[in-house]
Amino acid sequence: MTYVIHGATGAQGAPVVAALAAAGKSVVALTRNAAADVPGARVVAADHSCTDDLTRAYRDAEGVFVHLPVTSEDDRRGYARNIVDAVRAARPARVVFSTSGTVVGAPGDDGSAVATLVAGLADSGVSHAVIEPRLYFENLLLPFVAGAVREQGVLRYPLPADFRVSWSSHLDIADVAAALFALPGVDGVVSVGQYPAINGQELAEAFSAGLGQDVRYEAITPDAFRTAATPVIGAGAAAEVAAGYTAMRALPDRSIEPERSAQKLLGITPRTASQWLTDIGLS
Template identity: 25%
Template sequence: MSMIDTSKPILVFLAGGVQGGAVLRAARARGFKVRALVRDRPCAAALQAPGVELALGDLGDAASLAAASTGIDHAVLQVPIGPAAAMTAQAESALAAFKAAGVKSFVLKLASASRPAPCEEPSFVANRMIEDTARAFGLPFAIVRPTMYLDNLLKPSALAEIMGEGVFAPPIPASQRIAWTSADDCADAALMLLERGAMGGDHRIAGPESLTGDELVARVSAGLGRTIRYHGQPLDEFEREVDAAMGQGVGRRVASKFRYFAAYPREAESILAQPFAPQPSLEDFRPTDVEAWVRAHRMKFEDADA
């Protein structure tokens, strides 16, 4: 039985992106209305659907956040990746709007798993700062965080390599085991927690299997009906490619988490490798396996090959 008043919409942040879009779909599939926060009108137009109310706004615009939060009881908050200080400021703006509007609870979707102890890796620092900020505001909330997203296979550069060259080449050695999850699974978990009023937990969402790179591509190959090879891209090469695409210095920031995993294999094992285990309020959550996920997204792969 849902503990949410279904007459009111759930506020979904970054609704025009991969993660927010998954939350929007999961909410609608469960029969909830959605208020979708998006930054621009072209993106908003693509989201128009029954049960979806559009709110133009930005995490840097306090007035738009106040308007988006008015009349809302529950939200799924995620902050775009960037420098830790900027991410924390954006989270503070959203939380201040929640507090002022009387939001009752929210799920905080973080971009990755975190170490329990402090460290200097920038993405983990940002996670910790956002978590601390959320606790300081005193509103009931739960955290959902992934191992590693299968949705990385659907990035244009990865699709081009997978379908054009038969290779998946992330900056991760083939020996590293990962229990890959997906944006859709993390969104489902977030909605289950909201639906059940299960606040206070920190939920690591993982896939059902711990896979090496070669095991991963064997399942991808089975889903696609064609052979895909795994190639762990050297981190220096990965950084140069990111810099060329996104600007000097971006590569080092993006690669820092992968360098951390390479330097601390025990941490990588605990953060990435363990399959999903039943958790309070997610006892009946069933993670999607890689082959089933690939089959569900097969059209996106095939479109890239057209």
Template identity: 35%
Template structure:
């Protein structure tokens, strides 16, 4: 099995690439910069370059796909088309697509959700046997400086979701385990699997860190993220949190089931927090 991992220089793709390499698989890591984890063959490509994407699939039998933080439907559709066409031409035996978030049951008008819904549909309808993984929020979000500083200095966990909303969480390591299982497991073709652990409220999450919870205004969150990731990306991400606060209270509260089907164990927030030296706990 030779696996092409998209986004190998990023948090999600990097975790997947490292896990596969550690398991002894041949891994080619595609990224825009050409960076890749140790033990992974680096491959520099822009997803908008169809020829370069096709080159990346040379000799590949399986692929793990995550899209960049781009929410404009036009370029995202082109990225997906390039991936599907290249994977089809290469005769890829299994493609695993991580949406980067749960997908609401109904259409939302939120580009961050709808571009991924369209991408998942395109891959599942393609000739390539595909599996779609829909993670909830990532525990690593809580290691962002603006969250970490509040935990360590004040014993306050701040996050842009109302305290009463129940959230499921997943670590990047758990995503890597799920991706490995989805790439190699039998009878999974065509499946869309929600991932995540037992949903918790904001105060319950904060208790895992020995802290109290404080909901952050989404506008303030967007402004802070814009300083790091740029205004377009920040606006796209913030729109998902606005939708969750206004209409999507159950997006992460429904039972997941994907982890059980894949045979993996999801790390709890408490277990994840216990390994962090900076946490107030």
């Protein structure tokens, strides 16, 4: 029984590979670099743009973990269609898709890459589940964010101080993905994140406790975040991220719904900020 993991060398895929390998599963790491070294996995070169590559990789798989890369939305829609076509052709036993922060069915999401993939999986007849996180703790490791925490004791982020978020970690996504592969009876959307959601000041307090130093929260504008992020992730990606935070600030919060949570459906409670800091070795 083999599990195929998209983005196996990246921030989201690598923890899924590690979780499944630690459980003794046979893992195939999908990557565009056939020479990549992925501990615990057999590397297979495949590209989202090639349906034939994906079909070969998915065939006879016990499970496939999918998330879409960060690129233009037009490209992502094309990748989503290719993944669905490959799933229909190869018929893997189970597909688990992470939306990487997109909320399924949110206003204005019609026609997006995530909506395309969710609808395609629903129509495929293949057993599947959709992991729906909100925001990742790993965003706080961006050098201009983490550097200000360490050097100035200030957690700067482009959300108001009273805005509540159900934070989660890529490690939580891996835990949930592994559980969903083992529980084919759980389908549909599984929301992942802290509940109740926490605000910026509570996040800073968790960092204070985890790091053993005083940390305060400071809200910045999405445009300021874009400026800081551009040297790190590029102008295009930084602009898209800033636009996402601008849209997010118009919402009442970024909280999960407890009825569809991993806590209720799977008995898995996501890490707190302090627990996450410990798990990644920063506390």
